Amino acid sequence: MKLLENLLNHCRTKSPWLFHMNSGSCNGCDIELVASIAPRYDVEQLGIHLEGSPRHADILCITGPVTYNTLNAVKTVYGQVPHPKAVVALGSCAASCNAFAGSPTVVGPLHRHIPVDVYVPGCPPRPDAIIEGIAKAAELLGRTERKPLTDDDLKDLEPCAGLCEAERAEGDAPCK
Amino acid sequence: MQITTAILRLLIFPGLFFAVPAAWFFLYVERKTIARMQQRIGPPLLQPFYDFVKLLGKESPKYHHIQDLLLKLWPALSVAVLLAALALIPVFPSKGGFSGDLILLITLLELPSIFYMLAGFTSRSVYGKVGSMREASLSLSSNLLFLTAVMMIAVSAHTFRLSELAVPAASAARWLGVAAIVLCIPAKLRLNPFSTSSAEQEIYSGPLTEYSGSDLALWELAHGLEWLALSGFVVSLSFPRTGFILADAGIFAFLCIALVVVLATVAAATARLTIDRSVRFYWRWSVALAVVFLASAVLFRR
Numbered sequence: 001m002k003l004l005e006n007l008l009n010h011c012r013t014k015s016p017w018l019f020h021m022n023s024g025s026c027n028g029c030d031i032e033l034v035a036s037i038a039p040r041y042d043v044e045q046l047g048i049h050l051e052g053s054p055r056h057a058d059i060l061c062i063t064g065p066v067t068y069n070t071l072n073a074v075k076t077v078y079g080q081v082p083h084p085k086a087v088v089a090l091g092s093c094a095a096s097c098n099a100f101a102g103s104p105t106v107v108g109p110l111h112r113h114i115p116v117d118v119y120v121p122g123c124p125p126r127p128d129a130i131i132e133g134i135a136k137a138a139e140l141l142g143r144t145e146r147k148p149l150t151d152d153d154l155k156d157l158e159p160c161a162g163l164c165e166a167e168r169a170e171g172d173a174p175c176k
Numbered sequence: 177m178q179i180t181t182a183i184l185r186l187l188i189f190p191g192l193f194f195a196v197p198a199a200w201f202f203l204y205v206e207r208k209t210i211a212r213m214q215q216r217i218g219p220p221l222l223q224p225f226y227d228f229v230k231l232l233g234k235e236s237p238k239y240h241h242i243q244d245l246l247l248k249l250w251p252a253l254s255v256a257v258l259l260a261a262l263a264l265i266p267v268f269p270s271k272g273g274f275s276g277d278l279i280l281l282i283t284l285l286e287l288p289s290i291f292y293m294l295a296g297f298t299s300r301s302v303y304g305k306v307g308s309m310r311e312a313s314l315s316l317s318s319n320l321l322f323l324t325a326v327m328m329i330a331v332s333a334h335t336f337r338l339s340e341l342a343v344p345a346a347s348a349a350r351w352l353g354v355a356a357i358v359l360c361i362p363a364k365l366r367l368n369p370f371s372t373s374s375a376e377q378e379i380y381s382g383p384l385t386e387y388s389g390s391d392l393a394l395w396e397l398a399h400g401l402e403w404l405a406l407s408g409f410v411v412s413l414s415f416p417r418t419g420f421i422l423a424d425a426g427i428f429a430f431l432c433i434a435l436v437v438v439l440a441t442v443a444a445a446t447a448r449l450t451i452d453r454s455v456r457f458y459w460r461w462s463v464a465l466a467v468v469f470l471a472s473a474v475l476f477r478r
Contacts, residue, residue, distance in 0.1 A: 045217055
């Protein structure tokens with residue numbers, strides 16, 4: 001059994017499939033992500049493959065500061081990626097809302113809504129950095145101790161859209 | 177044929193134990209060829225194996241009763257049907273084989289495409305339905321050419337028995353038919369330029385959009401087995417037998433891999449055609465070639 005589990009974990013690190021999602025990004029990070037999976041960087045050597053459906057993916061790459069409109073989509077897509085999965089927050093926006101912090105339509109950063117495994121900062125990050133981030137997320141996928149998150153785990157992470165509205169009413173920036 | 181030989185053929189050669197690694201190898205050759213065409217290094221040799229094992233270890237979403245059952249059934253049936261098709265392919269006709277005929281083999285080769293369509297409709301995903309409809313129209317148009325070619329080969333050889341068809345008969349009808357079948361393979365394997373049914377930039381993954389985990393792994397395996405079965409079918413109809421088993425097996429394997437390289441090169445060098453253009457491509461060729469085929473089938477009769 002131990003051997004099979006090791007084999008499975010090894011295969012998980014060797015075959016990370018991505019799903020790319022834009023949560024209100026300015027497109028800068030999206031262009032860099034596309035550049036990093038183009039032939040010049042040849043990420044297929046690492047087994048990385050961009051998939052069309054979140055159901056096929058292992059790693060969710062999210063760009064952007066999470067706007068009010070995209071919040072539900074982000075949560076839905078996170079739920080659609082089957083376990084085991086990892087989340088890569090691409091760019092400074094996903095990590096800290098960057099220039100959009102304090103905007104009334106921005107409810108980010110990302111880690112307030114879904115658990116984030118790897119941050120790739122930069123505005124936009126270079127393709128080399130993105131590939132390194134994805135490779136680190138792939139290593140995380142191969143760890144046996146990763147268990148599916150329960151609803152209890154997600155509860156703490158989820159100041160839902162309503163709470164952010166309350167914060168805004170108090171005059172607080174939703175992004176501190 | 178004895179029951180033990182039949183079981184050996186299904187399980188060992190050319191069945192499960194041989195066909196599954198061979199299918200992975202063919203997927204590797206396809207991906208590697210495309211990578212080399214794009215001046216990349218490409219995936220490692222074991223990449224299809226890694227993908228398969230990883231997908232086996234992923235969770236699958238649960239659907240309601242009959243939908244869940246059907247969604248699991250289609251990929252499993254595809255793999256089973258393709259393994260049966262592989263057992264029928266006459267690589268060594270003199271050594272005997274399953275006593276199936278051409279019609280059975282064609283049916284078995286056609287079923288995975290029907291299961292693929294049904295998977296899209298069963299998943300009730302809007303992308304799946306669009307993908308299935310595209311697959312259906314492409315299958316209808318490419319099969320006209322495919323079936324006419326197969327018919328011509330059978331009529332010119334006066335037989336439907338696979339073991340007799342495989343014995344070299346280098347007639348013009350045979351070569352014309354084999355060329356027409358090769359022309360249909362990209363549509364059957366959903367390769368560029370006929371990859372509209374799984375066009376990920378438009379409809380995500382087409383019929384497979386809602387699949388994940390072990391069912392998706394079986395679909396990947398079925399795709400590899402389809403490569404193996406179709407290239408094996410074409411090569412077994414066309415290569416000259418030397419009479420020595422090892423030499424025959426070597427030539428057979430080499431020609432199969434060469435066919436995969438050629439088709440992957442075409443896939444890497446072309447862009448995706450829209451569905452109406454792909455359908456028009458096959459209908460145009462079909463009408464012209466069907467006349468030639470039927471005429472030559474009569475003319476080149478043995």
